[in-house]
Amino acid sequence: MTGVTSTRRGLMQAGAGVALAATVPATARSQSGPLRVGVMTDLSGPFAGAGSQPLFWGAEVAIALFNERGGVNGRQVQIVSADSQSRAEVAINEAERLLGQEQLEVVTGIYSSAHAVPLSGRFEQSKKIMWITSAISTAVLKDKNMRYVFRPTVHSDQYAEASVSFIHEHAKARLGMDPDKVRLAVIYEDGPYGSGVAGGIEVEAKKRNMPLVMKEAYSATAPDLSTMVTKLRRERADIILHVGYNPDITLFLRQAKSGGLRFKALIGHGAGYSQIDKLVETFGADVNHVCNVDPAGTQMLDQSKLTPATAALAKVFVERYSARHQVRDLPTHASMGFNNTWLFLENVLKPAVTKTGGMSADALREAALLVDIPVGGSIQGYGVKFAQPGTPMSGQNERSSPVVMQFEGAVAKVVWPTAIAGGPPVLPLPAGHTYAAR
Secondary structure, three states: OHHHHHHHHHHHHHHHHHHHHHOOOHHHHHOOOOEEEEEEEOOOOOOHHHOHHHHHHHHHHHHHHHHHOOOEOOEOEEEEEEEOOOOHHHHHHHHHHHHOOOOOOEEEEOOOHHHHHHHHHHHHHHOOEEEEOOOOOHHHOOOOOOOOEEEOOOOHHHHHHHHHHHHHHHHHHHHOOOHHHOOEEEEEEOOHHHHHHHHHHHHHHHHOOOOEEEEEEEOOOOOOOHHHHHHHHHHOOOEEEEEOOOHHHHHHHHHHHHOOOOEOEEEEOOHHHHOHHHHHHHHHHHHOOOEEEEOOOHHHOOHHHOOHHHHHHHHHHHHHHHHHHOOOOOOHHHHHHHHHHHHHHHHHHHHHHHHHOOOOHHHHHHHHHOOOEOOOOOOOOOOEOEOOOOOOOOOEEOOOOOEEEEEEOOEEEEEEOHHHOOOOOOOOOOOOOOOEOO
8 A cells, every 4th residue: 555655745846846847938948958858668578589679779879879969069869768577667757757747848769558548648748849759659649640759660560460461471482372261360458459460460361361370369468378379279370470568488498399289380570579579589480580579670771771871870779789788689669769769869869959949849849850861861761751740640750661571590681572682581480489380
């Protein structure tokens, strides 16, 4: 009871801070001194190892580099960080602190869709900018006419379209099957992230007349998934599409192996599947040829497809991140953290402060709605143009796009879209692979 009381008291105090902040003009608070930007991620708890830590580290590199290059007319960006601890209630409490006690006009980051859904309403009500660099659930923005919430990265419907399109395109040539004979199964964590992608997969499969033989949710904290593995064996799915974090992916793969589950391909959808180094540490060669849908890590792309300035920026980022964190292949979330933070700093913060002398949420919002970056103008390849207020996906980047990547030896290559692929996919799983269909 004491913990509940203290949490409520903290929320009330933070709420009072929001009310107090609203009485002080934003321009008066931000005309001089450092430009204070909130960065909220999960630096502890299960989401940390599922991509949230690299997301933060990528943002750190972006802000450090931006400051080295002069910030905004000599004014430096100062990080005000918050750890959501992989818990929605902590994320809400931290958001109240950042908006109230810290009196911030903008908070970037937000790894989890389970956090982004409730937080988006709070930012909208407070008329402060929420700049999402990771959380993908379409439900965060769809039909909500958000005016202060922006997402430069992809959304869950795009993940679904990518994975189903990838299988449909390669079914005949690679699997020797007509697309309408390929048996799909989707398993997913039951939060907004998993449910959003799984719902999209169901829609996309129906569009293409591809049979979805199983669609089953589970809790990301479930201690046992063996019953689900048994159901997958019974349904004889050719392709398993999985939407999960890190502990649940690890549990599934272990129990799939011990339960004798076999399939022709496994496709993940970001989060834990993008942390391939961690999966290789646990499973070794068993995760070779696993596929994953996510925005591309910049090192996966043909740099000639980027603008010269963007390619040069990508090179600096990869060198700095690799040197600092000693990784063989950069996690996708590192590129997401850098890219989406840099887009805000260079294309929203800088013009807003240059024009108004301050960084009020309304000035930032105005600048965001004017962003118009062509394809090839970001280090992840996609362009940026936000859907305008009054449209179904207001605040969503209309030019964002994911890729399908495939891993071997912990290194990813792009295998879809074919136009930018680094080579054809390995489909089905080769004979002798732990999970290969016999």
